[in-house]
Amino acid sequence: MNQHLTLTPDSDYDTIRAAIRYLSENGPDRTDLARFARALGLSERQLTDLFRRWCGLSPKSFAQAVALDHAKSLLREKANVLDTTYEVGLSSTSRLHDLFVTYEAMPPGVFRTGGAGIDMVWGVAPSPFGLAVVTATDYGISGLGFADAETSIDAAFADLANRWPNARFNRNDARIAPLMSGIFQPTRWSAEHPVRLVLIGTDFEVKVWETLLQIPCGTATTYTDVARSIGRPNASRAVGAAVGKNPISFVVPCHRVVGSSGALTGYHWGVPRKRAILGWEAGVISAAH
Numbered sequence: 001m002n003q004h005l006t007l008t009p010d011s012d013y014d015t016i017r018a019a020i021r022y023l024s025e026n027g028p029d030r031t032d033l034a035r036f037a038r039a040l041g042l043s044e045r046q047l048t049d050l051f052r053r054w055c056g057l058s059p060k061s062f063a064q065a066v067a068l069d070h071a072k073s074l075l076r077e078k079a080n081v082l083d084t085t086y087e088v089g090l091s092s093t094s095r096l097h098d099l100f101v102t103y104e105a106m107p108p109g110v111f112r113t114g115g116a117g118i119d120m121v122w123g124v125a126p127s128p129f130g131l132a133v134v135t136a137t138d139y140g141i142s143g144l145g146f147a148d149a150e151t152s153i154d155a156a157f158a159d160l161a162n163r164w165p166n167a168r169f170n171r172n173d174a175r176i177a178p179l180m181s182g183i184f185q186p187t188r189w190s191a192e193h194p195v196r197l198v199l200i201g202t203d204f205e206v207k208v209w210e211t212l213l214q215i216p217c218g219t220a221t222t223y224t225d226v227a228r229s230i231g232r233p234n235a236s237r238a239v240g241a242a243v244g245k246n247p248i249s250f251v252v253p254c255h256r257v258v259g260s261s262g263a264l265t266g267y268h269w270g271v272p273r274k275r276a277i278l279g280w281e282a283g284v285i286s287a288a289h
């Protein structure tokens with residue numbers, strides 16, 4: 001997984017977004033590498049180097065990984081991924097290829113008071129998907145979102161801070177940096193150094209987020225399956241709302257939930273970013289084999 005050792009600059013993700021727009025219009029099967037490169041203002045060599053550096057895949061493999069057919073194949077191959085996960089007793093700290101995560105749900109009283117009396121730090125750090133905006137308590141990461149040309153750093157921070165409206169926030173990028181260092185570097189995913197999370201939400205929302213943590217990297221499931229797995233088979237719409245309110249993007253992998261057809265239906269930080277994350281994860285899985 002050496003291609004993931006160094007966090008990529010924001011400019012890489014800007015190009016990846018442009019690539020996803022191009023692929024959405026042209027489709028992976030009709031992608032001509034030279035034309036693809038020209039559309040992005042790159043040479044073929046530069047295009048190939050970009051994708052190799054960013055996710056470890058060739059441009060063609062990435063095109064396939066962000067296509068609708070890829071999401072459909074994930075569903076076909078892992079149709080009962082949640083059932084399988086539960087049956088073999090796997091947890092979020094023991095699954096190959098996935099983030100090693102420990103989490104703590106805040107007591108209901110903290111939720112009702114909006115985090116009153118809690119001190120939080122927030123900051124900005126580079127990620128493969130643009131600038132990551134992070135909030136954290138002494139107990140772990142409480143929020144992770146993204147900033148880009150459409151969403152400013154201040155807007156992304158406000159989105160996360162609004163979930164803890166009465167907490168006290170202080171910006172400190174230096175304190176955020178070590179928290180981020182293990183999230184986007186697969187070679188550092190380990191049970192000895194887990195990513196610690198703090199979740200705040202209704203009991204239903206927290207239950208949905210806990211279930212998302214059971215979806216392994218390189219697989220996908222549907223809103224219907226999530227609803228069924230938590231014993232609420234008729235609550236797909238409510239599950240969708242809870243998924244959309246997931247406060248810790250990427251780590252709590254709401255991007256791995258898709259429509260029953262495989263369609264990438266919605267993502268709080270934009271569908272292009274959802275496609276990018278799934279493509280990047282395809283590179284992680286490919287590098288591990």
